[in-house]
Amino acid sequence: TQLLEQSPQFLSIQEGENLTVYCNSSSVFSSLQWYRQEPGEGPVLLVTVVTGGEVKKLKRLTFQFGDARKDSSLHITAAQPGDTGLYLCAGVYNFNKFYFGSGTKLNVKP
Amino acid sequence: DAGVIQSPRHEVTEMGQEVTLRCKPISGHNSLFWYRQTMMRGLELLIYFNNNVPIDDSGMPEDRFSAKMPNASFSTLKIQPSEPRDSAVYFCASTLNADTQYFGPGTRLTVL
Numbered sequence: 001t002q003l004l005e006q007s008p009q010f011l012s013i014q015e016g017e018n019l020t021v022y023c024n025s026s027s028v029f030s031s032l033q034w035y036r037q038e039p040g041e042g043p044v045l046l047v048t049v050v051t052g053g054e055v056k057k058l059k060r061l062t063f064q065f066g067d068a069r070k071d072s073s074l075h076i077t078a079a080q081p082g083d084t085g086l087y088l089c090a091g092v093y094n095f096n097k098f099y100f101g102s103g104t105k106l107n108v109k110p
Numbered sequence: 111d112a113g114v115i116q117s118p119r120h121e122v123t124e125m126g127q128e129v130t131l132r133c134k135p136i137s138g139h140n141s142l143f144w145y146r147q148t149m150m151r152g153l154e155l156l157i158y159f160n161n162n163v164p165i166d167d168s169g170m171p172e173d174r175f176s177a178k179m180p181n182a183s184f185s186t187l188k189i190q191p192s193e194p195r196d197s198a199v200y201f202c203a204s205t206l207n208a209d210t211q212y213f214g215p216g217t218r219l220t221v222l
Binding site: 033040041042043044045048088096097098099100101102103 | 141143153154155203210211212216
């Protein structure tokens with residue numbers, strides 16, 4: 001059983017569409033991170049959210065941390081083929097222990 | 111900086127053989143993490159070190175797995191004896207003060 005559940009597991013959309021990825025848990029985290037991983041490479045950190053209810057924007061990506069610090073969402077506006085990859089959320093305990101979600105594999109078709 | 115360096119990038123071995131994976135963290139980073147990634151279980155934390163000292167090895171699957179960090183610039187993950195179910199991609203990541211983790215490119219291990 002995963003500590004962090006991500007949904008959907010797979011997402012295939014056309015360029016220009018919007019999408020939302022969810023990361024849910026019954027546990028409270030000190031912070032939550034989102035990573036993107038491309039084939040043959042390690043995950044790369046996109047953002048860290050710390051405060052309940054926090055919203056952060058990174059160009060077309062919007063990240064939100066739930067009020068209770070148990071869940072998070074990632075919204076992509078006008079997706080582009082370059083957004084293709086595996087998106088991972090990671091809950092952080094005590095600022096030094098990381099639990100990763102199962103991942104959402106996104107494919108954006110031109 | 112060259113980033114986190116892992117070697118080898120690919121390893122194919124036979125069941126029962128010893129496997130050693132190597133990691134060089136980013137210079138100046140004080141924490142190092144070993145992860146394993148599979149389709150079934152996703153990315154799992156195996157062990158992490160802080161200032162070269164193992165802090166939490168609760169993710170190490172069993173006694174066949176061991177990890178060392180003899181100095182700030184080098185760590186190894188050893189599997190002895192290896193089994194087919196150990197086949198996975200193993201990642202090393204380093205961080206300064208447990209903030210942003212920088213991952214290496216991974217070692218793809220296949221145990222036949």
